[in-house]
Amino acid sequence: MREYTRSITTEPSTDVLVVGSGPAGIAAAIAAARGGASVRLVERFGFLGGNLTGGLVGPCMTSFSLDGRTQLIRGIFDEFVRRMEALGGAVHPSQTVSGSPYSGFMTFGHEAVTPFDPEVAKRVSMEMVLEAGVELMLHSLVIDTVVEDGAVTGVIVAHKGGLSFLPAEVTIDASGDGDVAARSGAEFGYGREEDGEVQPMTLFFRIRDVDDEAVTRYQEAHPEERFPFQSVVERVHREGTYSLPRRGVQLFKTLEPGVWRVNTTRVTGVDGTDVHDLTRAEVEARRQVVQLLDFFRRELPGMENCRLLDTAGTIGVRETRRVEGEYTLTLEDLVEGRPFDDVIAVAGYPVDIHSPTSINGPFDDGVPSTANVYEIPYRALVPARLDGLLMAGRCISGSHEALAAIRVMPPAFALGEAAGAAAASAVDAHLAPREIDVSALQEGLLDQGAYLGERLRAPAQSALGPSAGVPSSAAPQTAASR
Ligand SMILES: Cc1cc2nc3c(=O)[nH]c(=O)nc-3n(C[C@H](O)[C@H](O)[C@H](O)COP(=O)(O)OP(=O)(O)OC[C@H]3O[C@@H](n4cnc5c(N)ncnc54)[C@H](O)[C@@H]3O)c2cc1C
Secondary structure, X not given: OOOOOOOOEEOOOEEEEEXXXXXXXXXXXXXXXXXXXXXXXXXXOOOOOHHHOOOOOOOEOOOEOOOOXXXXXXXHHHHXXXXXXXXXXXXXXXXXXXXXXXXXXXXXXXXXXXXXXHHHHHHHHHHHHHHOOOEEEOOOEEEEEEEEOOEEEEEEEEEOOEEEEEEEEEEEXXXXXXXXXXXXXXXXXXOOOOOOOOOOEEOOEEEEOOOHHHHHHHHHHOOOOOOOOHHHHHHHHHHOOOOXXXXXXXXXXXXXXXXXXXXXXXXXXXXXXXXXXXXXXXXXXXXXXXHHHHHHHHHOOOOOOOEEEEEOOOXXXXXXXXXXXXXXXXXXXXXXXXXXXXXXXXXXOOOOOOOOOOOOOOOOOOOOOOOOOXXXXXXXXXXXXXXXXXXXXXXXXXXXXHHHHHOOHHHHHHHHHHHHHHHHHHHHHOOOHHHOOHHHHHHHHHHOOOOOOOOOOOOOHHHHOOOOOOOOOOOOOOHHHO
């Protein structure tokens, strides 16, 4: 241990400071700025998007109810998707169906996904953030926080110029890992109840020169397989030819002919808040990419000539800290579709656990199905004992199982939008985030195009455009039509 003291510069204060520019941070920054707050968005990378872009993660999992009939996540997420769509960089979720190449041939939970181009996502997210008047601070890693009288009053960032203090009235922790909350002394949960193990990490990569029709033909001929190419993977496991990290190959067709995203590397037993584990995971995942490419070319129909297009700039971390909030969302809440007076987002994606210790999952761990629509309360965004802080995205307060459902990108957008709007109203009313008028927050979210379930006023369908609500029957997409 070494004591280290240094004087550092202080940047001008902002009303709201958003840490992390993944789906949650993008939406939080936009919503807070649109709510009238001065906003600074701090990001360690040189572009926006987090897993959405830098992690090459995609498609966006469902923004609809589990049965695929009602679009639940609208607001900023829908605006973002429509802007990408206008640039030819996305397909609106109302136009995709489960079992199709865009949904990775998966059926359960894979209705109405959003395929998109990560470069268009980088462009549109930056345009939307800047148009809202957000001040960007890229290439800046938050390494510490300042807490005074029980409230977070700012963060310390490290950048090429050294260290700076960024003061703010309200900070939103959208770092995915709950870095701000943890550095501020918040309690947090980690891993599953029985052994503290977290979901594995995965390095996404994309392949090109795939024969799309041959891959689709194979899947159509094997409807019994839960995961694509499952029987081939099982055969090579039996033969011992390859030691593959999953029960099948998870792959998703992109907007480009012959190009697929691959979500199949898997590194278990690693902690996304430990630099040595992260390093080990990057090394191991890149070794797996080489092995998987060889396997694809030798064994998978339609993949004989495939080549690596790119690998993600960072390994994807599915699970780390779950910051303790005023309320902790549970699996039962999701299974029963429990109503909350302070609902600020609704979602329909099921519990998606990749086994922390085996090649199994997702969706084969015996976890009961979630309700068609479930609610997320504002209190899960409010840390239990700290003021001046809200959480958004993957680090909100929930159990291991509950967060395995709401961790995907559309709910992260919705949680960010709620946190941003809440932060702006806290600043405006000179209140701590836990003290704001939640019904006014709900009204504001609805006015901005969010959907909070049937109990609360839903905006007129026409205001959302032709493909909102029930998926368009004009352009049905079936596995067979691709
Ligand atoms: C392997 C994998 C596969 C997935 N598959 C899908 C999928 O197919 N579809 C889907 O919808 N979801 C999927 N998810 C889930 C989804 O990608 C994430 O849970 C989601 O992106 C969470 O959003 P977020 O904004 O909370 O965090 P992130 O997207 O992780 O964004 C956090 C941001 O904060 C920044 N940051 C972190 N710490 C700091 C710091 N200290 N200082 C400054 N900046 C910081 C990061 O650089 C990043 O930009 C997957 C996730 C993984 C890991």
